[in-house]
Amino acid sequence: MSDEQKEQSKKEPPHSVLAKSLTVGFVAGVLWSGIGALSYYFHFSEVSAASFVFRSFWETEWTSSLLGEILAVIIVGLLSVLTALIYYTALKSMNGIWPGLLFGLVIFVGIYFGLNPIFDAVPHWRELSVDSIVTNLCLFILYGVFIGYSISYEFHEYNQQTK
Numbered sequence: 001m002s003d004e005q006k007e008q009s010k011k012e013p014p015h016s017v018l019a020k021s022l023t024v025g026f027v028a029g030v031l032w033s034g035i036g037a038l039s040y041y042f043h044f045s046e047v048s049a050a051s052f053v054f055r056s057f058w059e060t061e062w063t064s065s066l067l068g069e070i071l072a073v074i075i076v077g078l079l080s081v082l083t084a085l086i087y088y089t090a091l092k093s094m095n096g097i098w099p100g101l102l103f104g105l106v107i108f109v110g111i112y113f114g115l116n117p118i119f120d121a122v123p124h125w126r127e128l129s130v131d132s133i134v135t136n137l138c139l140f141i142l143y144g145v146f147i148g149y150s151i152s153y154e155f156h157e158y159n160q161q162t163k
Helices: 003-009 017-041 049-055 066-091 098-114 130-162
Strands: none
Touching: 017 049, 017 066, 017 130, 049 066, 066 098, 066 130, 098 130
């Protein structure tokens, strides 16, 4: 067997489930907040990631620009790593779509009902349009399902490989 065939037959070293979970968190944050920014741009929603991250604290022109949205999406991706860590710690062994769906719902309720006074640029939930509420609720649920299903899948796959 040649050296090239030996190299091809080697398997990649398995990454830890925690490392993959943190990566999933970042990707989920960037993906779903990016879709949220698009929904804001197309007027499906009255709020975007920049509303939470920047506009609530600074009233400057750049926070409403494309740069503000892109930076907010990246920051949400970084914060999402913490969310994935919480899911990994508490719920990684749960199977199915429901734990992730409930996780996304809890995050939505926590942000829009619990943390809303912190965010000045985000209207109270009673002042939001039905389109905004439904769009953001769906985005948060999809975000939770993405994180939950990905982390639990990796956890169960890793445990089956080690047996």
